[in-house]
Amino acid sequence: MSDTQQRQALANASAMVTLQETPPAAAGAEVSAAEFKNALSRAITPVTILATDGPGGRAGVTCSAVCSVCDTPPTVLACVNRKSFANGVIKANGILTVNWLSADQRELSDLFAGVGGLSMPERFAKSQWGTLASGAPYCKEAMMTLDCHVVDAIEVGTHSLIFARVMATAQAEGRHPLAYYKRAYATAQPATS
Template sequence: MTHDAVIEAVAQTFESSISDAEFREALAHAVTAVTVVTTDGPGGMAGVTCSAVASVCADPPTLLVCMNRRSYVNGVVKANDVLCVNWLSAHQRGTSDLFAGVGAVPMKERFERGNWRTLSTGAPYSEDALVALDCRVVSAMEVGTHSVFLARVLATTTHAAEHRDPLVYCKRSYATTQPTAHA
């Protein structure tokens, strides 16, 4: 059975009984880290704000990144086969908005704002991000409106030693977190 046939069989077996609006409303109450996923290579340099990122496993170190197929950046990631996930700090709300397309700033100019460098793949990482994981795409599949990328982590950088709060998104608004006291 092909991969597409498996996805279709699962979709038919577990047909959703909720609408897109219900699904979005439910997820609006979940807290998600705000990331900017970047890429550079033969397809060009690009980046997009993304909240659908998760770890898959530590051995080998692998991430899952979901990106709308209509996003310009989706095609660029597929052409480059590399990406870097930048988990933003609380003070980087402007970076999130910029890469979400607020202000319609041309892609090249987005990277002229802030401090961007590269690790092993050449995909840009933000020096102000809490964590950046530089990856090579090992698999991509289409699921509904999105591409699901599995990406092997090749290099990391972190500012965890410095006190920086994460930028998160919840209830359709930016927020940050504070550690809770131990009981």
């Protein structure tokens, strides 16, 4: 079978896949914010802290909307609420770290989400922080950290989509990730067959 025939067969097979879906809404209608959030609560997401330091100040924020964009060049995307203090600070500094938290770091996640109302210096004092190549702070107890330079920010709805190029990494062994699932903290371990 030629490459063209294989691509056509794959396209035909894909066209036959039937997805279970909600009945189509009227033209121009959207799902409500509550329905959208409820649907996404069924997806497991990593819990990260975005941290920055520089001329704009030092700030951090808990973020579960982070994903890879591409590996050439290594780029990630983080979605940060425009109302977040950290949003403007990250943009002003142009650098950040993305710190994937370990399962035992729930309290740190809550602190950087604003629980307890602590100041930024008090939040950073609750854990051990160092710096990587960019100069942005990274959490030494995090499962994994990406050290990044901001390359673009796009405003969409209530959030800024911050694209960041990865310049360095730090990793800790023997830790399990902190995740968020059905509006609660969870953790994950590799599935065994």
